[in-house]
Amino acid sequence: MKKRYKYLTLFFIALLAFLTVMLIQLNRETDLPNESAEKKETSEVQKEDTSMKEKNQESKETTDTASEKEINAMTDTNEKVDKLIETMTLEEKVGQLMMIGFAGTEKSAEVEEFIEEKHIGGIIYFDRNMSSPKQVAELSNSLQQSAEGSRFSLPLMVAIDQEGGDIIRMREQVSPIPSQQKLGEKASADEVYQVAKLNGRELESMGINLNFAPVLDLSKKDSRSFGTNPKKTHQYGEKVIQGLNDASVTGALKHFPGNGRSDVDPHVETSSVEANQLDLENSDIYPFKKIISEMDNDKFFMMVTHIKYPAYDKEKPASLSKVIIEDLLREKLGYKGIVITDDMEMGAVKNYFSFKDMGKEAILAGVDIVLVCHEHPHQLEVYNGIIEAVKSGEIPMERIDESTKRVLTYKLNNIQQTSVDPDQATKVVKSPESVKYINNLNLNE
Numbered sequence: 001m002k003k004r005y006k007y008l009t010l011f012f013i014a015l016l017a018f019l020t021v022m023l024i025q026l027n028r029e030t031d032l033p034n035e036s037a038e039k040k041e042t043s044e045v046q047k048e049d050t051s052m053k054e055k056n057q058e059s060k061e062t063t064d065t066a067s068e069k070e071i072n073a074m075t076d077t078n079e080k081v082d083k084l085i086e087t088m089t090l091e092e093k094v095g096q097l098m099m100i101g102f103a104g105t106e107k108s109a110e111v112e113e114f115i116e117e118k119h120i121g122g123i124i125y126f127d128r129n130m131s132s133p134k135q136v137a138e139l140s141n142s143l144q145q146s147a148e149g150s151r152f153s154l155p156l157m158v159a160i161d162q163e164g165g166d167i168i169r170m171r172e173q174v175s176p177i178p179s180q181q182k183l184g185e186k187a188s189a190d191e192v193y194q195v196a197k198l199n200g201r202e203l204e205s206m207g208i209n210l211n212f213a214p215v216l217d218l219s220k221k222d223s224r225s226f227g228t229n230p231k232k233t234h235q236y237g238e239k240v241i242q243g244l245n246d247a248s249v250t251g252a253l254k255h256f257p258g259n260g261r262s263d264v265d266p267h268v269e270t271s272s273v274e275a276n277q278l279d280l281e282n283s284d285i286y287p288f289k290k291i292i293s294e295m296d297n298d299k300f301f302m303m304v305t306h307i308k309y310p311a312y313d314k315e316k317p318a319s320l321s322k323v324i325i326e327d328l329l330r331e332k333l334g335y336k337g338i339v340i341t342d343d344m345e346m347g348a349v350k351n352y353f354s355f356k357d358m359g360k361e362a363i364l365a366g367v368d369i370v371l372v373c374h375e376h377p378h379q380l381e382v383y384n385g386i387i388e389a390v391k392s393g394e395i396p397m398e399r400i401d402e403s404t405k406r407v408l409t410y411k412l413n414n415i416q417q418t419s420v421d422p423d424q425a426t427k428v429v430k431s432p433e434s435v436k437y438i439n440n441l442n443l444n445e
Helices: 002-073 077-087 090-096 109-117 133-148 180-186 189-205 230-245 277-282 286-294 322-332 355-365 376-391 397-414 422-428 432-440
Strands: 098-100 122-124 157-160 250-256 300-304 339-341 370-372
Touching: 002 077, 077 397, 090 098, 090 376, 090 397, 098 376, 109 133, 133 157, 133 189, 133 422, 180 189, 180 230, 189 230, 189 422, 189 432, 230 250, 230 286, 250 286, 277 286, 300 322, 322 355, 339 370, 355 370, 355 376, 355 397, 370 376
Parallel strands: 098 122, 098 370, 122 157, 250 300, 300 339
Antiparallel strands: none
């Protein structure tokens, strides 16, 4: 009997184990559809997340576009400039702080890339860019169209050195603008104004809105100078600015603080002006100081020379000197407008600084626009050098924003027209009336 109970007990245990296994298997099979559902649900959630991200990206792009349209539609200059600075990238800002030149009478791929991709703020013309008034007008229109297609449609500064005398671009096809030396010797203040206005009208008709003139250096022998009289140089320099402004062209005083004492061409090599501060401020600097105090600083630029002035800075040339640009020009003389360097490819600086360092040093010194007139690799080095210096902390972002604000404010207040009529340029430039007026001055007798 005991043996029988023993077998029954084992049988029930085996049966219980079998039923337990079957129950577990049944539960697993029942759970499988639920797991699939969970996976399906997870997949749906992921799809929703992806869709949401895509919608957010589309929304951001729409917001960015709306923001750009909103900024472009602003009419208050200060408000618009502040919003632009808040929105612009570092690359867009640094581009606005450079002016470059290029080869050819048509828009090259290199300069187009500089304008559209690096947001360059200004272009300078030389004879290599100019074959006729109509061609120059068409080139200006083409360059401005590239700028118009950029994110904020900021217009280009289009510059030239059209001083008169020996410094005239496209000489045979423009009016015979007299040298400043001739004007200083024989012309009245009103005649200086009329010549500058005539010059400005010709430039404006070709789409040029910035002329690097007048020269305020004091010199007996330099034909680019009005002479050695600081008061007359101030008076005539002011008339040049007024004449250009009345033709919708901005002038630029050069070469601050005045390099008339130097016999060394800064295109070739550096030099030093050995004079004390009092002497310089009563003579060489006087014309600059007077125009700064008497005229709207937003109506002219200040071009800084590469010559050294040990009385102010024993180490650095004026163009890279914070002492001369910030302490002297801005603080002591009160200049509030745009400061631009002379060409950074001149021997006076390129013999002693790399292009990468020159741009950085100029911006740190207080310069607003760095001018690099000729070689594309040099222009890239300056541009990239400034950006790298900001990213590394060598140049504070506040310094970039300060100059960007000046440049944008100037552009919005002064560059109203970005398209010109090429046929009209043909009529205006070297018109019979202009040539007759200049010839009747009898400056060559």
